[in-house]
Amino acid sequence: MAFLDIQHLEKSFGPTRVVKDFNLNIEKGEFVSFLGPSGCGKTTVLRMVAGFETPTSGAIRIDGRGVTGLPANRRNIGMVFQGYALFPNLTVEENIGFGLKVAGEGKAAIARRVSEMLELIGLSDLGGRYPFQLSGGQQQRVALARALAPRPQVLLLDEPLSALDAKVRISLREEIRRIQRDLGITAVFVTHDQEEALSISDRIVVMHQGVADQVGTPFEIYNRPATRFVAQFVGTLNLLDADVMDAAAGKVRLGGVPVVLNRTLSGRSGERISLAMRPETVALGRGEGDDVVLSGRIAEVHFLGSVIRIRVAVDGGLLALDTFNQPDRPPPSVGASVEISLPHRDLLVLAA
Amino acid sequence: MTERRLWSWLAVVLGGLYFLLPLVGMFDFSLRMQRDGYGFEAYRVVLADPQFQQTFGYSVALALVTIVLGILIVVPTAYFVRLRFPSLRPIVEFLTLLPLVIPPIVIVFGYIRIYNTSSVLPLTGSWWGTNLLILFGYATLSLPYMYRSVDTGLRTIDVGSLTEAAQSLGAGWARILAVVVLPNVFVSVLSGAFLTFAIVIGEYVFAALLNVGSFGPYMVWMGGNRAYEPSALAVVAFAITWACMGLIQLVTRFSKFSTVRR
Numbered sequence: 001m002a003f004l005d006i007q008h009l010e011k012s013f014g015p016t017r018v019v020k021d022f023n024l025n026i027e028k029g030e031f032v033s034f035l036g037p038s039g040c041g042k043t044t045v046l047r048m049v050a051g052f053e054t055p056t057s058g059a060i061r062i063d064g065r066g067v068t069g070l071p072a073n074r075r076n077i078g079m080v081f082q083g084y085a086l087f088p089n090l091t092v093e094e095n096i097g098f099g100l101k102v103a104g105e106g107k108a109a110i111a112r113r114v115s116e117m118l119e120l121i122g123l124s125d126l127g128g129r130y131p132f133q134l135s136g137g138q139q140q141r142v143a144l145a146r147a148l149a150p151r152p153q154v155l156l157l158d159e160p161l162s163a164l165d166a167k168v169r170i171s172l173r174e175e176i177r178r179i180q181r182d183l184g185i186t187a188v189f190v191t192h193d194q195e196e197a198l199s200i201s202d203r204i205v206v207m208h209q210g211v212a213d214q215v216g217t218p219f220e221i222y223n224r225p226a227t228r229f230v231a232q233f234v235g236t237l238n239l240l241d242a243d244v245m246d247a248a249a250g251k252v253r254l255g256g257v258p259v260v261l262n263r264t265l266s267g268r269s270g271e272r273i274s275l276a277m278r279p280e281t282v283a284l285g286r287g288e289g290d291d292v293v294l295s296g297r298i299a300e301v302h303f304l305g306s307v308i309r310i311r312v313a314v315d316g317g318l319l320a321l322d323t324f325n326q327p328d329r330p331p332p333s334v335g336a337s338v339e340i341s342l343p344h345r346d347l348l349v350l351a352a
Numbered sequence: 353m354t355e356r357r358l359w360s361w362l363a364v365v366l367g368g369l370y371f372l373l374p375l376v377g378m379f380d381f382s383l384r385m386q387r388d389g390y391g392f393e394a395y396r397v398v399l400a401d402p403q404f405q406q407t408f409g410y411s412v413a414l415a416l417v418t419i420v421l422g423i424l425i426v427v428p429t430a431y432f433v434r435l436r437f438p439s440l441r442p443i444v445e446f447l448t449l450l451p452l453v454i455p456p457i458v459i460v461f462g463y464i465r466i467y468n469t470s471s472v473l474p475l476t477g478s479w480w481g482t483n484l485l486i487l488f489g490y491a492t493l494s495l496p497y498m499y500r501s502v503d504t505g506l507r508t509i510d511v512g513s514l515t516e517a518a519q520s521l522g523a524g525w526a527r528i529l530a531v532v533v534l535p536n537v538f539v540s541v542l543s544g545a546f547l548t549f550a551i552v553i554g555e556y557v558f559a560a561l562l563n564v565g566s567f568g569p570y571m572v573w574m575g576g577n578r579a580y581e582p583s584a585l586a587v588v589a590f591a592i593t594w595a596c597m598g599l600i601q602l603v604t605r606f607s608k609f610s611t612v613r614r
Contacts, residue, residue, distance in 0.1 A: 052516055072519040079520035085513035089535040098531075099521035143517075150521060 001064060003028040003186050004049070004154055009058035011044050011210075018044050020210040022058070026203075029184045031177065033197040036207035037233065042190045043158055045207075049188065050156050051075050062153050078147030078185075082159040084139040086131040092118070092142050093127040099150035117145040120179060137168040144176065148183065155180065155187040161196065173200050194234045198222060206230045228274075228350040237276050239350075240316045244271045254347075255294040255315040262345055274350055279309065281346035282321035284332070290341035294319075298336045312340055375590070382583035394584035403570060404585075411567035414483075415552035418490040419545045423534075425491060426498045427541065431533050434503070434511050441503075448499035451492050456557040459489060464561065482562050489558045494548035501547075505540025506533075539604050546596040554589060 002025030009022040019041040026032050034042035047053040049060055051072030060068045067075050078099075086095050096117050097110045105113075118124045121141040131139055140160055147155060157176070161169040177200040180187045191197050197204050198218040206214045206221060206229070214226040225231035232239075242252040242259070247268060250261040254275060267273055283290055296314035308331045312319050321340060323331075332338060385393040398404055433444050451459070463485055467475035475481030511533070518528045534541065556568035571589070575582040 050516070050520060052519070072516070073522045073524055075520075076522075077520055079517065081513050081517060083510060083513055085510065085517035087514060087517070087532055087536075088509065089532075089538075098518070098523075102522040102527065146517075146521070156520075 001061075002026055003030075003063055004188070005059075005061040006045070006049070007059045007061075009045065009048060009060065010056045011041070011048060011053060012056045018210050019048070019055075022210075022212055024205060024212065024215065026186060026188065028063075028186055031180055031187045031189065031200065031202045033189045033191055033201040033204045034207055035191060035194060035197040035204050035234070037192055040207040041210040042192075042205075042207045046156050046158055046188060046190050049154070050077055050079050076150075076153050078150070078152035078155045080140070080143050080147050080155070080157040080160045082162050084131070084136075084143045084163075086139055086143055086146070088131055090130075091127065092123065092129050092131070092134070095131070095142055096146045096149050098146060103150055113149055117149050120148075120182075121145045121175075135168075136164050137172055140164065140172060141175070144179065148179070148185070153186065155185050157187065157189045159190055159192070161191070161193075169196075176200070198234070206233065208233070222278075225348065225350070231276050231348060231350055236279050236320060238279065238282070238317075238319045238321075239274050239276050240314070240319060241272055242275045242316070244269055244273060247271075254292065255296075257292065257294060259292050259344055259347070261347055261349060263349065265349065276348040276350050277319075277342060277346055279320045279322040282319065282340055282342045284310065284321060284323055285339055285341065287341045287343075290343050292344050292347070293339055293341045295337065295339050298332050298334050298338055301331045301334060303331060312338060314340070375587075378583045379587055382580055382587055385580040394580040395588070398574075398581050398584045398588065407565055407567045407570040410565060411553050414487065414490065414566065415549045417487055418494060418552050419548050421487060421491045422494050422498045422544070422548055423541055426495070426502050426544070427534060427537070428529060430499060430502045430506055431511065431529065434506050435515060445499070445503070448495040450495075452496050456489075456493065456555075457561070459492065460558050460561045463489060476562065482564060486558055486562050486564055486566075489562075490548075490552050490555065493551055493555070493558075494544070497547040497551070498541075498544035501540040501544035502537055505537030509536045539600075542603055543600045546600050549596055550593045553592065 004024075004026040006022060006024040006026075009019055010017065011019040022041075022045055024032075034045060036042045044053060048055050051067070051070060051074075055068060058068070059066060062075070062077075087098065090098065093114050097114045100110045100113055114127070115124065118127055121144060123138060123141060123145075126134065126138065131142070134142065140163075143160070160176070161173055164172065173196055176187075176189075189197070189201065198221075201218055203215060203217055204221050205212050208227075208229045214221060214230045216224075216226075221230065221234055225234060231237050240254060242254040244265055244267045245251040245253055245258060247265040250264050252259055252261060252265070252273065252275070261275075265273065286293060294314045296312040296319070298310060299313045299318060300311040302309040302311075303325070306325055307322050308325055310321050310323065310332065312321065319340065382394050383390040383392065385391065385397070429444065433440055464476060467473055467481070467485060469477040475485045514532050514536075515528055518532050523531070554568055554571070555566070556572055558564075559566040559568045560572070571582070571585055574585055
C-alpha cells in the first residue's frame with residue numbers, strides 16, 4: 001500500500017465541484033508536485049490532506065492510517081505556506097521549536113533539534129532574530145525548518161516560492177529538494193510554475209478543472225502528454241491542423257505533405273485533426289533523420305540568448321522552433337523562405 | 353516664519369489654551385487649600401482619607417477583573433469572527449457598539465428589574481451577586497473600545513495562515529489563542545484595556561444605582577461636600593488617565609517584534 005493514499009477525493013463548495021474523483025498513491029520518500037493553473041483544485045487537495053478542508057467524500061490514508069476525519073493538529077503533517085506564516089512574536093529559534101514544544105519535548109531536546117534544523121537551512125547565526133528582520137528567502141527557509149522540526153510524516157508545500165524573486169526561487173527550490181532527499185521525507189509540492197515542477201519532482205500531477213489529467217514523471221508529462229490541456233500547459237507547443245487521409249494506417253496530410261504517423265487514428269478520412277510538436281523537435285533545414293519536411297516563410301525571430309526562437313508561417317498555421325545560438329551563424333531574417341523538418345515520431349496526436 | 357506657519361501656530365496655541373486653561377485653573381485651585389500660599393494640603397487630605405483608599409482600591413480591583421473578563425470575551429470572539437464567520441463582522445461590530453447608544457442608566461435599570469431580590473436570579477440581594485452584576489455591566493460598557501482595538505490588531509496579522517501553521521504543528525485552540533493570537537494583538541489589547549480602566553475608575557451610574565462603594569460615587573460625594581479636595585481628586589484622576597495613555601505609547605514603542613510590521 002502506498003504511503004500517502006488518496007482515494008476518490010471530492011470537494012464541493014456549494015454547487016461548485018472543485019475536486020472531482022481525485023486518486024493518487026504516493027510512495028514513501030517521493031517528491032510529488034501538483035501542477036495546474038489557479039482554480040484547478042490543486043491547493044484544495046493539499047488542504048484536504050493537511051486537514052484544513054473537509055472532503056465532501058473520499059478517503060485519505062497516511063502510512064495505512066485513515067486521517068480523513070482527523071483534525072489538522074493530529075495528523076503529523078508539516079506545512080509550508082506561500083506567505084511564510086511565521087509567528088511574528090517569536091524568534092527564529094522559537095518558531096522552529098514551536099511544534100516540538102507543543103509535542104511536549106524537553107528543553108534540551110528542543111534546543112538540540114532547533115540547532116540541527118538551523119544548520120540544515122544554513123541560518124545557524126540568525127536564531128535570535130525575529131521574522132521581520134529576515135529576507136523573504138530566509139523566512140521561507142525558517143518556515144521549512146519549522147515544518148520539518150517535529151519530524152512530520154508528510155511535508156506539504158503550498159506554492160512556497162511564489163512570493164520570492166526569480167534568483168532566490170531557483171536556489172531555494174534546489175535547497176528544498178536537497179533537504180527532502182537528505183531526510184527522505186515524503187513531500188507534496190503545489191505550484192503553477194511548470195519549470196519548478198519539472199525540475200524538482202519525482203512525479204507530477206497535472207490538474208485541470210478539479211481532475212488529475214495526468215500523473216507521471218516530468219519526462220513522461222513533457223514528452224507524452226495525455227491530454228490537450230497537459231500538452232498546452234506544460235512547455236510550449238505547436239498546434240497544426242492536418243487532414244486524415246487513411247485513419248487505419250495513421251496517414252494524414254500536413255501542410256500539403258502526406259505524413260504517416262506511428263499510430264492509427266480514430267477519425268474518419270477527410271476529418272481535420274490537430275497535431276502537436278515541441279519547438280525543440282523542429283529543425284531549420286533538413287535535419288538528420290527528419291522525415292517530415294515542410295516549407296514556409298520566417299515570420300518572427302526572437303533572440304533569447306542561448307536559444308533563438310523562430311516562428312515560421314507554414315500551410316496550416318504558425319510554427320515555433322528553437323535553435324541554439326551559434327556565434328558564427330546569425331539568425332535568419334524575417335521573410336526568408338525556409339524548409340523545416342522533424343521526425344514523424346515527434347508528432348503528437350492530442351486527445352480532446 | 354511665513355504667514356501660513358504663523359496661522360498654524362496660532363491655531364495650535366489657541367487649541368492648547370482651550371484644553372489647558374481649565375486644567376491649570378483646577379490645579380491652581382487645588383493648591384490653595386492653605387491660606388498662606390501654595391501647598392499640597394488638599395492632596396494630602398484626599399490621599400490620607402480612608403474612604404479614598406478603600407473606594408479607589410475597590411475600583412482598581414474591579415477594573416482589573418473587568419479587563420481580564422473583557423479579554424476572555426473579546427479576543428476569542430473577534431478571532432473566530434475573523435477566522436470563521438467574516439460575514440458576521442458587521443453584526444458583531446454593531447452589537448459591540450450598542451453600549452455607546454443605550455445609556456448606562458437604561459442598562460442598569462434593566463439589570464435591577466431582571467435581577468432584583470424577588471426575581472428568579474436575585475443577584476442584587478447579595479454582595480457577590482451585586483459585584484458580579486457590576487462586573488458584567490462594566491465588561492459590556494468596555495465592549496466598544498475593547499472589540500474595536502482587538503479587531504484592528506487582528507487586521508494587521510494574517511489570522512488564517514498563522515492559525516493553520518500552528519494547527520499543522522499540533523497546536524489546539526487554547527494554545528493558538530494564548531501563544532499565537534494574543535501576543536500578536538497584545539498592544540491593541542492593552543490599549544483597549546487602558547480605556548476600560550479609565551472608564552471603570554470614573555464610572556458613576558452603575559455604581560450609584562447598584563449601591564456599590566466605588567471611586568465614581570466617592571468623587572461625586574466629595575464634589576458636593578468639599579471645596580479644594582474635589583479639584584485635587586480630579587487632578588489625580590487626570591494623572592491616572594494620562595499615565596495609562598503614556599503606558600500605551602511606551603508599550604507600543606518598545607514592543608520588540610512589532611516595530612516594523614505596524
